[in-house]
């Protein structure tokens with residue numbers, strides 16, 4: 001079995017060529033301006049085996065024609081089985097124990113309890129009822145920091161529990177479980193959460209509702225696009241929610257119509273903040289930032305303006321990927337913001353300044369290169385295994401099918417870039433007896449939620465989608481992510497890949513690409529600091545190619 005390269009933390013400095021050009025793509029989104037990233041880069045001199053990544057109990061060499069395959073420069077492994085019980089039943093007692101230890105070691109749980117973090121007892125009780133007993137590392141770092149009234153940027157890898165990291169401190173101060181029992185004096189909204197997609201917005205609402213409980217769930221209102229606006233406005237009037245969660249367009253629209261009162265808002269959360277900085281959200285975000293409370297620490301400057309009557313807000317920005325544009329936004333939208341990561345909290349001001357001067361409107365080739373070429377800080381969970389497989393374009397769907405069979409994947413998300421090709425692929429998979437569903441922007445909000453529900457319920461094995469689903473979507477059962485078309489850069493790779501391996505679970509990411517695209521995969525591997533092994537699927541097995 002080939003050795004994997006070890007990873008270690010290094011400071012990466014961007015190169016000067018545009019990755020867009022290097023990748024041969026002309027449509028790379030210009031929104032990621034210069035980035036300063038701490039990335040894990042591969043170190044060939046310190047080999048790390050798959051076993052040491054937590055697959056010890058599961059990987060086996062194929063004994064059959066191993067010698068022949070080795071002669072041909074390939075080795076065979078039995079891939080990790082998706083169902084833990086199936087694996088365990090084949091193992092000895094000693095391996096069983098080891099297997100469990102590995103899984104626990106991959107889960108990002110902190111040593112503290114929720115009550116030690118300063119959450120009110122009523123809230124801790126609610127959490128326990130919902131099965132949340134131990135905070136994750138990032139929650140243990142973020143909750144006390146936000147409770148101490150700091151503006152923060154929360155950065156932690158995908159699936160590590162960032163939603164509860166901001167939701168719980170908000171519910172400590174707002175709603176029925178809050179610390180003090182003082183009655184609310186205003187009917188204004190107290191917390192606004194902004195998310196870049198409807199699906200993510202609705203998911204965040206569900207998380208709030210879960211913690212609030214059935215009797216208080218009306219206190220959170222979703223304001224996402226694609227849904228009936230009048231009904232949302234009516235619900236605002238009738239239910240008098242204290243928290244709203246929405247997409248930038250709909251929030252800005254209802255705010256402009258005068259039906260959303262956010263001047264006394266105490267919390268503004270920007271989830272997937274680097275995505276919210278995209279050019280298409282710019283106007284709506286501007287309105288939201290201007291009308292939701294007032295930037296903390298700005299009191300003296302606006303003493304005589306109408307803003308003086310507003311409540312100071314805490315600004316909380318969240319993402320697994322924090323390019324420099326976010327750091328810059330945090331500096332201008334927050335007051336002495338702190339960067340909160342799983343095991344550290346540092347003032348944003350203490351971070352090195354941007355290496356190059358940035359322009360606001362559009363990123364130059366240099367800036368773009370910087371953002372593309374520096375790896376996200378631990379934006380990928382350690383429990384993921386990455387592969388790529390070369391296939392001709394006309395064989396891609398077949399390779400996908402063989403990949404799913406070889407990995408015995410139960411719940412697969414396949415990412416593509418173009419809707420037409422995506423629809424064709426659904427048709428081909430269905431024609432070959434594989435239950436598949438499609439999710440993209442051409443579908444109505446209702447159809448999108450129905451499809452997602454079906455997929456979550458296991459009615460479709462494969463979900464074919466595009467960048468729409470790459471951010472924040474939480475489907476814990478997802479055990480395989482496939483890039484059937486390449487992501488535009490390593491940041492997009494990280495968010496796509498992060499749909500699997502949630503909260504310490506194991507996950508596999510396979511990129512199926514054409515030969516001339518391999519160098520892009522290699523580049524992303526370097527930028528992300530992960531090992532992406534070359535593989536093929538033969539005789540129902542995943543075969544790892546030796547480099």
Ligand SMILES: Nc1ncnc2c1ncn2[C@@H]1O[C@H](COP(=O)(O)OP(=O)(O)OP(=O)(O)O)[C@@H](O)[C@H]1O
Nearest residue numbers: 132134135136158159160161162163320472474503
């Ligand atoms: N302390 C906890 N105990 C048990 N489950 C948790 C805990 N915290 C979060 N989870 C669960 O972990 C999953 C991932 O959480 P969440 O979606 O917040 O991750 P994330 O870091 O925001 O991911 P992404 O970067 O992809 O948006 C969710 O199903 C959530 O309910």
